[in-house]
Amino acid sequence: MAVALLEVRHLKKYFHTAEGVVRAVDDVSFTLDAGRTLGLVGESGSGKTTTAYMIAGIHQPTSGEVLFEGRNLAGPRSRELRRQIQMVFQDPGTSLNPTHSIKDILTLPLRVHGLARGPQLEARARELIEHVHLPASFLYKYPRELSEGEKQAVAIARAIAVNPKLIVLDEPTASLDVSMQAWILRLLLELQQEFGFAYLLITHDLSLMRNFATDVAIMYLGRIVETAPADAFFTRPRHPYTQMLISSIPVVTDEEEALKPAQVVSQGEIPSPVNPPSGCRFHTRCPRRFEPCDREEPVMLELEPGHCAACHLYSGGQAAPSQRDNP
Amino acid sequence: MSSSETAAAHDARALWWAMKRDNWRRMWYRFTRNPLSVVGLVIVLVTGLAAIFADYIAPYPEHAGAFVDFGNAMKPPGGQYLLGTDPVGRDVLSRIIYGYRFSFGMAIVVIALAAPPGVILGLVAGYYRGTRIDSIIMRITDIFLAVPPLVLAMAITAVLTANVFNAMIAVTLMWWPWYTRLVYGLASSLRNEFYVQAAEVMGASKFHILFREILPNCISSILTKMTLDMGFVIIIGSSLSFVGLGAQPPTPDLGTMVADGAKYMPDQWWLTTFPALAIVTVVLGFNLLGDGLRDVLTVEEQ
Numbered sequence: 360m361a362v363a364l365l366e367v368r369h370l371k372k373y374f375h376t377a378e379g380v381v382r383a384v385d386d387v388s389f390t391l392d393a394g395r396t397l398g399l400v401g402e403s404g405s406g407k408t409t410t411a412y413m414i415a416g417i418h419q420p421t422s423g424e425v426l427f428e429g430r431n432l433a434g435p436r437s438r439e440l441r442r443q444i445q446m447v448f449q450d451p452g453t454s455l456n457p458t459h460s461i462k463d464i465l466t467l468p469l470r471v472h473g474l475a476r477g478p479q480l481e482a483r484a485r486e487l488i489e490h491v492h493l494p495a496s497f498l499y500k501y502p503r504e505l506s507e508g509e510k511q512a513v514a515i516a517r518a519i520a521v522n523p524k525l526i527v528l529d530e531p532t533a534s535l536d537v538s539m540q541a542w543i544l545r546l547l548l549e550l551q552q553e554f555g556f557a558y559l560l561i562t563h564d565l566s567l568m569r570n571f572a573t574d575v576a577i578m579y580l581g582r583i584v585e586t587a588p589a590d591a592f593f594t595r596p597r598h599p600y601t602q603m604l605i606s607s608i609p610v611v612t613d614e615e616e617a618l619k620p621a622q623v624v625s626q627g628e629i630p631s632p633v634n635p636p637s638g639c640r641f642h643t644r645c646p647r648r649f650e651p652c653d654r655e656e657p658v659m660l661e662l663e664p665g666h667c668a669a670c671h672l673y674s675g676g677q678a679a680p681s682q683r684d685n686p
Numbered sequence: 687m688s689s690s691e692t693a694a695a696h697d698a699r700a701l702w703w704a705m706k707r708d709n710w711r712r713m714w715y716r717f718t719r720n721p722l723s724v725v726g727l728v729i730v731l732v733t734g735l736a737a738i739f740a741d742y743i744a745p746y747p748e749h750a751g752a753f754v755d756f757g758n759a760m761k762p763p764g765g766q767y768l769l770g771t772d773p774v775g776r777d778v779l780s781r782i783i784y785g786y787r788f789s790f791g792m793a794i795v796v797i798a799l800a801a802p803p804g805v806i807l808g809l810v811a812g813y814y815r816g817t818r819i820d821s822i823i824m825r826i827t828d829i830f831l832a833v834p835p836l837v838l839a840m841a842i843t844a845v846l847t848a849n850v851f852n853a854m855i856a857v858t859l860m861w862w863p864w865y866t867r868l869v870y871g872l873a874s875s876l877r878n879e880f881y882v883q884a885a886e887v888m889g890a891s892k893f894h895i896l897f898r899e900i901l902p903n904c905i906s907s908i909l910t911k912m913t914l915d916m917g918f919v920i921i922i923g924s925s926l927s928f929v930g931l932g933a934q935p936p937t938p939d940l941g942t943m944v945a946d947g948a949k950y951m952p953d954q955w956w957l958t959t960f961p962a963l964a965i966v967t968v969v970l971g972f973n974l975l976g977d978g979l980r981d982v983l984t985v986e987e988q
Contacts, residue, residue, distance in 0.1 A: 415887050441889035454880035458902035460702075471890045481698065499701040517884070 362429040363390040364557050365414070365525055370423035372409050379633045383409040385581035386423070391574075393524060396551070396558040398572030398589070400565060400604070402629050406581040408449075411527050411561045415446040427525070442472050445518035449530040451510035455502040461488070461513055462498040468520045487516040490553075491546060508539030512546060519550060529561045544571055565608055569593055574665075577601050580632055580640040583659075587666040597668040600641045639671065647672060716982045723978020729971025737787040744780040752936040763956050770956040772947070778956060782964045784938040789968070792854055793919040797912050799858045804865025805908060809896050811866065812873025824870065827863040835860040835922060836929070843931045853932040857922050861915070868911055872904045906983030910976050917972035924965055940965050 372384040384406040391397045401407045412418040414425055416436055425432040427440060445468075448454035455464055465487050466480040475483050485495050491512040502510055511531060518526050531547070532540040548571065551558065560572055568575050568589055575592040577585045577600065585598040596602045610616050627644040630636055636643045642652035649671065657669045717723055741747050745768070755775030763770040769778040811823040839856035846852045876882065877900065885899050924941030926932035933939035940961045947957025 417883055417887060436889070438889055441887070444887075446884065446887050448880040448884065450880060454884055456879075456881040456899055456903070458905075467885070467890065468888050471888050471894075496701060499698065499705050501705075514884075521888075 363426075364393040364428060365391040365559070366424075366426040366429075367410070367414070368424045368426065370410065370413060370425065371421045372406070372413060372418060373421045376633075381632050382581050382635060383632055384413070384420075385632075385635075387578070387581070387583050388423075389576050389583060389586060391525070391557055391559060393557050394551070394555045395573045396560055396571060398560045398562060398568045398575045399578060400562060400568065400575060401578035402563060404580075404629050404632060405578040406632070407561045407563075407578050408529055410578070411446070411529050411559065414525075414559065415444060415527050416441065417446075438472060442468075442521045443523050444525045444527065445521065445523040446527040446529065447511070447514050447518050447531050450534050451507055451514050452502075452534070454514050455510055457502050459501075460498065461500055461502070461505075464502075464513060465498070465517055465520060468517060472521050474521060483520070487520055488513075490519065490550065491516045506539070508535050508542060511535060511539075511543050515543070515546065515550070519554065519556070522554070523556065525557045525559065527559045527561070530563070531560070532567070533562070533564070547571075565604055577604070580629065580635050582640060582669070584641065584670070585666075585668040586659075587668075591663065591666050595663075595666070597662055597666070597673065598641075598670050599645045599647045599672070601668075603644075603646075639669075713982050717978055720978055720981065722974050723981070726971045726974025726976075726978055729967060730975050733786050733968045733971065734790060736783050737790045740783045740787045744777075744783045746777040746780045747784075749776040749780040750784040750938050760950075760954055762954075763960075769960045770954070772943075772957055773950070773954075778943075778960055781938040781943060782940065782961055785940040785943060785961065785964065786968065788850075788933060788937060788939050789920045789923060789965075790916075792850070792857075792923045793916045796854055796857045796861060796919045796923075797915055799854075800861035801865050801908065801912060804862035805869050805901075805904070807862075808866040808869025809873050809900060809904075812870040813877050813892075813896055813900065815870075815874040815877070823866070827866045827870075830860060830863040831867070833860060836925065839926050839931050848931045848934065850933050850937065853923065853926045856926070856931075857919060861919070864915075865908070865911070868907060869904050872907060873900050876900045876903055906980075910980040910983060913972055913979055914976035917969035917976075920965065920972075921969055 367390070368388050370384055370387045371382070374381040374383055387406070387410055389397065389399075399407045399410060409418060413420050414432075416432065420433070427443065430440070432440065455461075459467075462481070462484050465484045466475070469475045469480055469483055481498075484498055488495055488497055493509060493512055493516075497505070497509070497513075502513070505513065515531075528547070532543050535543060544567070547558065550556065560567065562568075572589045575585075575587055575589050576583050577598065579600050585592075585596070585601045587596075592601070593605065596605050606619055608619070610619075626646070630640075630643060636653070638651070638653040638655050639645070639648075639657050642648045645652065651671050655671065657671045657674060659667045659669045660673050661667045662673055717727075736743050740750075744750070746753075753774070753776055755771075758767070758771050758775040759773055761767050761771040761775075763778075767777050767779070769782065771777055772781070807823050807827070811820045811827075814820050835857065838860055839853060842852050842856045842859075873896075882895060882899050885895050890899075920940075923932055924939070924944070927939045927941030928945045930945070933942055935942065943961035944958050944965070947954070947959075947961065950957050
């Protein structure tokens with residue numbers, strides 16, 4: 360089997376705080392192939408942004424590995440690896456330096472990586488601004504003169520400037536209004552088709568998944584509870600948490616409501632990652648919990664090809680092996 | 687390069703300059719909306735130009751130094767000597783104008799010496815907040831902040847001699863930590879901004895991150911502080927001269943003039959009153975200008 364573009368193995372990140380050890384990410388594994396889009400979904404506090412930061416190199420993992428084309432990303436990264444993985448941040452308002460012109464912002468990655476110099480920089484900046492469908496005159500503006508959506512387009516142009524293979528998108532549309540969200544998503548899809556980027560999309564917005572992601576991974580309290588191709592995720596969610604998330608997508612009509620695969624009423628809030636529940640971490644909120652849930656940690660089981668869930672419902676209610684396998 | 691590329695580059699430059707010009711125009715407009723800021727700017731410009739062109743503006747340039755004319759000693763204000771003369775017959779107005787030159791020169795030198803190291807240390811400490819580098823830099827800063835400036839000046843002049851150079855050293859030594867404090871606060875919050883993270887993910891050098899990403903966002907606060915500090919350094923310099931640790935006679939200095947004139951109060955009131963007013967005016971000017979700049983620059987940032 361070919362080496363995956365990105366493989367994450369048993370990734371953990373613990374933060375030591377005054378309240379105790381926060382297990383922000385606690386044993387997360389997944390793979391992402393070139394040209395695909397993996398949607399990493401979870402509530403606030405589920406550890407999805409921390410995972411993204413570890414992949415982008417902002418945080419160092421407590422343990423576990425991030426493999427990029429089979430190469431371990433631990434420790435200081437080579438310039439080449441830094442080029443291959445780019446990131447688009449959540450808030451375009453603060454991801455662009457207010458004192459730099461758009462041209463300076465777009466040419467910075469080129470200058471850092473020594474990909475262009477002198478008049479080439481200007482030409483490349485024009486190309487980039489065209490790729491994101493903004494007029495070339497924007498190069499001579501400052502971020503404050505742009506709308507939020509335009510700023511995010513510039514942030515995307517900056518990410519693609521160095522021809523990366525993987526772009527980490529941390530809630531790229533969360534701070535935009537709805538029309539801008541659609542525009543940014545269309546732009547991202549178009550760029551993916553043209554240049555073949557792989558996207559790791561971090562979001563809490565399930566509705567993005569249906570049209571945007573090829574694969575979905577659901578995170579809950581630092582763990583992945585279900586991974587599936589996007590269509591299976593919506594039609595046949597297996598984990599009760601996933602079912603709860605899908606039930607809670609707001610809909611307008613009864614027809615839409617009927618399309619939902621299961622009706623699970625959401626209850627409770629996400630517990631604190633300082634002191635996560637024993638056994639299955641979701642058991643405190645799970646409507647279908649039973650005997651072993653508060654004692655045994657469920658293992659990831661492949662229920663259909665490419666579709667895995669970690670839930671005792673599918674392990675036959677038997678005591679799970681102590682060692683967890685990966686999909 | 688083809689002609690179309692040349693034209694494009696020319697357009698780009700034109701756009702760039704148009705943008706710069708609009709920004710300046712907008713800032714000037716905002717600045718002039720506050721009459722007090724304009725008063726401050728006018729005071730600073732008038733006194734600053736007087737200091738630069740003292741040789742041409744002062745009615746009696748030769749009175750700046752060791753000049754004696756007992757025939758015209760202690761003349762009250764008016765007539766030939768607009769602000770009167772001192773006990774050895776020197777024109778008070780001329781000496782005030784030369785005193786401005788001295789005060790401005792001292793303030794500019796002190797700030798030019800104190801600000802760059804203070805800013806750099808603050809940037810580094812703020813960026814490495816929570817590490818050993820931060821602790822070392824900031825504890826040294828705290829030690830310097832704890833020493834009263836006049837006491838430090840006296841200590842330095844007790845070891846060395848009381849002159850202008852040593853006074854400037856003393857003031858510079860107590861001044862840089864304020865820049866470190868200011869920039870430390872700014873840098874330690876700016877380092878969490880996404881644009882700094884973005885530069886780090888990209889692999890930009892620490893030099894780039896400190897001086898190209900973080901520093902430009904501190905400049906408006908630093909400029910405002912430098913403007914306000916001009917006034918404060920003039921006060922400190924005058925205070926040092928007043929107690930005899932700064933400029934030594936016959937150097938014309940506003941603080942020395944106030945001190946010397948105090949002996950002749952209240953009969954020869956102009957000897958103290960006019961130099962004191964001169965200090966008040968220029969400090970007020972710098973404060974008003976600094977406040978105005980702060981208003982304009984902080985709005986501009988948002």
